[in-house]
Amino acid sequence: MTKVSMTVNGKAVSGEVEGRTLLATFLREGLGLTGTHVGCDTSQCGACVVHVNGQAIKSCTAFAADLDGAKVTTIEGMANPDGSLGTVQQAFQDHHGLQCGFCTPGMVMSAAALLAENPKPTEAEVRHHLEGNICRCTGYHNIVKAVLAASGQDVGQIAAE
Structure with missing residues (x-):
């Protein structure tokens, strides 16, 4: 297990992950951010796109452990501060x-x-x-x-x- 810390939607988070844990899995199962969808597990559909350090990536292709210290934005982070739609x-x-x-x-x-x-x-x-x-x-x-x-x-x- 590896400890990983990152900023997700402006909040510092951390958790223990296996080396094979995908970012999509960490977001959904580790952090309860289920807005990031996994549709294909093969990087074909794009349902899992998030922003990492300002770049759009498919979160089903990135290992959470490799993103220690990263700044991640998910669909939940796209809303306005008052909770209204962005x-x-x-x-x-x-x-x-x-x-x-x-x-x-x-x-x-x-x-x-x-x-x-x-x-x-x-x-x-x-x-x-x-x-x-x-x-x-x-x-x-x-x-x-x-x-x-x-x-x-x-x-x-x-x-x-």
Whole structure:
């Protein structure tokens, strides 16, 4: 067992982990942060995306022990301080960028990473950036619309599908 300490959503946390414990497992089972979803265990679906030291990663591919001292943000950390939905989360709600909700945490985290790098992406840039996230329900149109809306762009001319 290895002791690991990190900052998760602005709070210092620590725990004992086996060397093989994935970050997704540590977050969900060790810290009770179940918003990070695990859909495939093979790094294909993107439901487990979190931010580590400001970079979006798939938490099913990172060992918790390797992230000692890291700063981690999960979907739970995307809300405003008062608990209301953050900008990207609100845009997903407003523009129906979710259906079953399973992929939504990873989509929101990936979208937030894109907007941090590129505050005004084009539709093509949004689609390209989200290629690592699979949604089996929405057809992506409203997800893309939500990301563009979160960037402050006018989405009124984008037709509904």
